Amino acid sequence: MKILRCCDAGFDCDHVIRAASEEDILWEVVDHVQDVHHIEVTVEMAEQVEGLIQEEWTNDEP
Ligand SMILES: [Zn+2]
Numbered sequence: 001m002k003i004l005r006c007c008d009a010g011f012d013c014d015h016v017i018r019a020a021s022e023e024d025i026l027w028e029v030v031d032h033v034q035d036v037h038h039i040e041v042t043v044e045m046a047e048q049v050e051g052l053i054q055e056e057w058t059n060d061e062p
Contacts, residue, residue: 003056004029009049011037022053 002025006015015032019025029049030041041049 001056001058002053004049004053006032008052009033013037018056022050025053026050 001018001020002022004017004025006013006017009029011033013036015036017025017028017032019028026046026049030046033039033041033045
């Protein structure tokens with residue numbers, strides 16, 4: 001899973017986005033930032049966010 005914390009993107013927000021791929025995370029970020037923070041996500045912002053996405057390892061993987 002990929003994971004992105006909204007606070008890592010500079011927002012005072014504890015929302016955490018998880019998705020299977022970076023592309024899915026980006027779509028969720030765009031939705032979340034526009035709905036909750038009322039900010040239009042620019043191409044530059046999307047590129048920055050891409051750099052903040054982390055790999056999440058879980059213990060229950062085979
Ligand atoms: Zn947020």
